[in-house]
Amino acid sequence: MxxxxxxxxxxxxxxxxxxxxxxxxxxxxxxxxxxxxxxxxxxxxxxxxxxxxxxRNSEVIHAGIYYPANSLKAKLCVRGKELLYQHCEQFQVPYREIGKLIVGRENELEALLELQENAKNNGVFDLQLMDKAQTGKIEPALTADVALFSPSTGIIDSxxxxxxxxxxxxxxxxxxxxxxxxxxxxxxxxxxxxxxxxxxxxxxxxxxxxxxxxxxxxxxxxxxxxxxxxxxxxxxxxALYYCKGDYFEYRSKNPFSHLVYPLPDPNTAGLGIHATMDLSSQLRFGPDSDYVSSLDYEVSADKAALFAEKIASYFPSITADKLKPAYAGIRPKLAGPGDPAxxxxxxxxxxxxxxxxxxxxxxxxxxxxxxxxxxxxxxxxxxxx
Ligand SMILES: Cc1cc2nc3c(=O)[nH]c(=O)nc-3n(C[C@H](O)[C@H](O)[C@H](O)COP(=O)(O)OP(=O)(O)OC[C@H]3O[C@@H](n4cnc5c(N)ncnc54)[C@H](O)[C@@H]3O)c2cc1C
Structure with a gap:
């Protein structure tokens, strides 16, 4: 009350x-x-x-890789990550610094290297480039020719x-x-x-x-x-634009021990449909990006096939029947569809x-x-x- x-x-x-x-x-x-x-x-x-x-988010502690140098997002993410890990330790907030892989095909090597360079400009120096064999060794269920490993990315019980x-x-x-x-x-x-x-x-x-x-x-x-x-x-x-992101839960055993992200598509409003997990290791995929006009948190099961198609680019054994609607979040964007972030x-x-x-x-x-x-x-x- x-x-x-x-x-x-x-x-x-x-x-x-x-x-x-x-x-x-x-x-x-x-x-x-x-x-x-x-x-x-x-x-x-x-x-x-x-x-x-x-x-209604991915509960990921981000490293600070993607945002333009000197932006508030870059500076406050890198500083915030440090403060957040300290806070979790000091006040026993459950978290795990499990690390994340950003995966790509051979022709995406250049884009991954650019991302690594961008991260350095933001003060994130710990990204490691991995080849197919190294990636396959730490995540055998993945299909990737090349990957960036971010050891300081984590998950938190928000x-x-x-x-x-x-x-x-x-x-x-x-x-x-x-x-x-x-x-x-x-x-x-x-x-x-x-x-x-x-x-x-x-x-x-x-x-x-x-x-x-x-x-x-x-x-x-x-x-x-x-x-x-x-x-x-x-x-x-x-101006405010609502941009919805849906999540689907994976109904089978989680094959991953790290977070897995595709390379962000330059034309989408999010980081791409990634594999994230909570502290009990429940795997979920999302979020997608849909500009909407109202605060509606419903997730339509009809999207499962589209999600499976996107996820298959890095996790080929995914099938739509293993995806169950979970929840959605809405981003308070200041950029409309197609506008720069x-x-x-x-x-x-x-x-x-x-x-x-x-x-x-x-x-x-x-x-x-x-x-x-x-x-x-x-x-x-x-x-x-
Ligand atoms: C799909 C998605 C995935 C995300 N993933 C991540 C992630 O993995 N890692 C990360 O770092 N960030 C992530 N984020 C971003 C992060 O979740 C947000 O930046 C953060 O939660 C914003 O918090 P907030 O307090 O501004 O907003 P909110 O949590 O929405 O809080 C605003 C509060 O204001 C209240 N309110 C509104 N109007 C009034 C009023 N008139 N009077 C009184 N109260 C009012 C609302 O009820 C609400 O509780 C994600 C966001 C989304 C949408």
Whole structure:
């Protein structure tokens, strides 16, 4: 049940959205301002944390291979990976640094070498090029002429990770209010007046409160929250495209001990349908990329044949009957179909000229990996408290 608030309530910082990004920011701010004992509030429209993008992904700790040099994605992924492995060790969050293979045919050697070079530019120096024999030795079920091995790629239990962030933040006094949907925000001289709908199982209630700092980490609704802030110039709110990715579970014994990725197709919005697994070694394949117009998480069994066809390029013994619809996630893309990939967008005072407001847009992959680094960056820019 949400904590009760009334219109005289006032908080130092309000964070909208309890996905992995909002939770990581709450924890970073609680640590940074531990001595000042600030009132920090995290609002979440759902009954619990992490019900949207943060629980509908591949749960991969990415190395930082693909993103353009100096992009936020590259810098925050590489820094985030380091922080995330440390966090997992320190707080017993289940993870495994199992490594990943990016596989190709002979004619894709050039593209793999380019990827290796790109990774180096991002500070990722541990990729190893493998020939057919070496690849076959570590993954006999694979068909690949050549591969890049990334030893620092891993998998994480994302639910336990988010739970750890919430727990650590709450231990430092952060308030968490589920069932609390932000509906409108007015900018005042002293900060923000936030209007919410408290939408519990039994009753609905409107309430509002004040805060000095506001962080919009509402994921797929970040643009709609931004539009509800009266003084934010509409022209700086980036366009949002929903890009759905479906996953299928493999019904048979997992033949792999590493993650397996094809080379990303330059014209697709994702990294290609890859083989990923959870910490119990349950193998799943996905995600594909489909631009959609609504938040529909249904996975159609009809796609199994198409998935099998794509996966067969590196795992020839796959058959469609071994694929069972699992779940889907939706990417909050800032680039439309066919457009070049967009970077994460973090807007502060220099973009909107509103003191105390930080907005995060387009936090798609590698947002889970980068979460602690994104939080570090956001906490670093909240200084006047
Ligand atoms: C298919 C897919 C695969 C991915 N794979 C990986 C991967 O393997 N590795 C990796 O590093 N990253 C991956 N990512 C990216 C990663 O999952 C995201 O970057 C990250 O989860 C984004 O978290 P978030 O907190 O911004 O969004 P969310 O988790 O969606 O959180 C936003 C929260 O805001 C709440 N909210 C929205 N509007 C309001 C409102 N008005 N009032 C109150 N609350 C509100 C929502 O309910 C939600 O809980 C993947 C993403 C997708 C879609």
């Amino acid at each position: 949400a904590e009760q608030m009334n219109d005289t309530d006032s908080f130092d910082i309000c964070i909208i959205g309890a996905g992995v990004i909002g939770l990581a920011i709450a924890y970073a701010l609680a640590r940074k301002f531990e001595q000042q004992k600030l009132d920090i509030l995290v609002l979440e429209q759902e009954a619990s944390f992490g019900q949207h993008i943060s629980s 639910h336990s990770y988010m739970q750890s962030l919430l727990h650590l933040a709450q231990n430092r006094g952060v308030h968490f209010s589920p069932y609390s949907r932000v509906e409108g925000i007015a900018v005042k001289a002293s900060g923000f007046l936030v209007r919410c709908l408290l939408d519990g199982a039994k009753n609905q209630e409107q309430y509002q409160f004040r805060c000095r700092h506001l962080i919009n980490s509402a994921g797929l609704q970040a643009q709609s929250v931004a539009n509800s802030i009266d003084a934010v110039p509409k022209e700086i709110i980036p 967009a970077d994460f967008m973090i807007q502060g005072y220099s973009e909107h000229h509103l003191p105390g407001l930080i907005q995060l847009f387009g936090i798609e992959s590698p947002g889970l990996t980068a979460s602690l680094a994104i939080a570090e960056k956001v906490a670093g820019s909240v200084i006047d408290l």
